[in-house]
Amino acid sequence: MRVLLVEDDFRLARALVTALRHKDYEVDHAMTGAAALAAPVADLVLLDLGLPDMDGFELCRRLRERSDAGIIVLTARAEERDRVAGLRGGADDYVVKPFGFPELQARIEAVLRRARPRSAGVHTVGPLRVDVDSHTAFVGTSEVALTNIEFQLLAMLAAQPGRTVKSDRMLAEVWHTTWPPMRRTLQVHMSTLRGKLGEAAAMIHTVRRVGYRLSAAEEESG
Template sequence: MRLLVVEDDRRLADALGVALRRRGYSVTHAATATAAKAVTDFDLMLLDLRLGGEDGLEVCRHFRRSSDVGIIILTARCAERDRVLGLRTGADDYVVKPFSMAELEARIQAVLRRSSRRPPRTLTYGDLRLDLNMHVVTYRDQPIDLTPKEFALLVRLARAEGQVVSRDQLLLDIWQTVSREASRTLTVHMTTLRAKLGDPALVGTLRGVGYRLNIAPAPGSAA
């Protein structure tokens, strides 16, 4: 199982990662809310609420708008109002620090069991369908094999619902940088993405600004 640990305390994140890997989990670490939002390939998130100047609850809201991925809040905030707010925001569980690894693993397994019984979440835009749980894309009923970055780019554009997403915003969301090297990488990924979709007009370019999907969301889309 793939876990995303969202924690700005590097020492705690490293210790948690070591303990979880010893128990057989694959672990990705994100130190900021921005970095967490760019990750698409995981089964469950362990989310701290204090992320420097960023709000962990906004990360929870971000994923709940389009995904049923498991979310467990790990925080030192122990007040009842904080627990209630975290759960109402969409978290599946709320664990107060300090905690034992035995308890945390039991809670992880419980949330994963519940998540596996949830119906799939999809984004549907015309003939384009994105399965957010399985990370599968089909266009005109044909499966499209995308890399994780290509999938993340397509999901980001789909969530914009036809609005233009700037290059800088895509770079920050997917690569967490606006460097020249990352900008060149974005251009290559967009070229490859269009080629794989087989319809160059599907992803439109507003020169000097950014990109958008040139189709409207289907009625009833799970976005």
């Protein structure tokens, strides 16, 4: 998952970048509003309001206009009027400095849980067809009996064929956590899912230490 950290305090930013990367997030750091708007679109934005070139509330509104990424304000402004302005401006949460990283991690997970995308419709990849609306999956004309968790995992992959879906995102959306030991649980469910897909299991490719990809193209599967 990609995180955009918008923070002009270099020492704090360095500490946050280190902690976030330790949790396997991809992190882009911007020290100004202009740099934030020029950065790649992220899944989550951590936004300081006290920026040198732009009002933080205005930046929040502009970021919200261009994407539905989760936005968490990180600021020393503790007054109620500021909290209200931030939330009304498009932020999903508002964290007052100083804060501990465990609290921030919990708030990140909560925002991802609330904001996780719910794909709808039918996704077809090679012989595999995943109907999100009816909660059914087929290989050719044969329906595959999947548990709810297995179906959610397959639907996430089918919604983005050819693209790698990171393990942390799968954990956040299905189990509502990115706790590292849960990766083993993800691996077990992916193994069971592959077993149920038969020959189509070869379409699911493991991207070592990153996540999984669903592709009809032939490639080495891990």
